Amino acid sequence: MTETNRTATSRSPEESTLTVGRVAALVGVSVRTLHHWEQIGLVVASGRTWSDYRLYSAADVARIHRVLVYRELGLPLAEIGRILDDPDVDPREHLIRQRELLAERIRRLTRTAQAVDQMIERTTMTENDPTITLSVQEQARIFGTDWDPAWQEEARERWGGTDAFAQSAQRTAAYTAQDWERFTEEMRALEADMADALGRGVDPGSAEAAELVERHRAWIGRSYDCDHGRQVILARMYTDDPRFTAHYDASAPGLALWLRSAVEENARRHGVDPDTATWE
Structure with a gap:
């Protein structure tokens, strides 16, 4: 037996596998996440x-x-587990399904980018006036049948006289298509x-939850200034308005309330009493 053959024969199973720390570094998730996935049976180390x-x-x-x-x-972990463990679906079919979902997401982003391009052109034609809005017909043509023109009018009625509304109009009027793509991707990733x-059962009062909340506040801050008091007011809508609740709970049941x-x-950590928080 040659030296090469002796080495191959004596190789232990551990040499062809990876520890949890190496896997975490390789795929870009935390060791804690991998431990949680094993606890719920999503990915169990063999x-x-x-x-x-x-x-x-x-x-x-x-x-x-x-x-x-x-x-x-954007699929919840429970649904991902059901998909991966479906005995009637082989790995190749999983890849095909993922490719189809990614293609649909690309199509949606492309439509959004095209809409933004037209909005940029419209804004330029109206001398960069951030208060100019698209007509109902143009909204339907650009955003499709899912767009409800009443949303824009509702926002104007509720917040049209605030500095936040003016800031949002001014800042988003200057967005490029790439800015809108990054803005949307940040939201979905968050x-x-x-x-x-x-x-994973993260406590809303934990440091990890606080980090996510600060990311959320920074994302809002891309449109207008948002301190902790304003964030509290916004968060109330996530559970009080069924439209917001449905949006967040589509990612995970109960997410609106958790957020x-x-x-x-x-907010309490930063000296703001949620019960008495105000917009100003």
């Missing part, structure tokens, strides 16, 4: 060391990558991370 540390095989890592793609697409935190609780807990 091996263990003699000291009972998790060892992930190539197949385990491939499953993690599939989870990450589905999570990026909502996916919040849904993941909820799924409101996390916002209120974070």
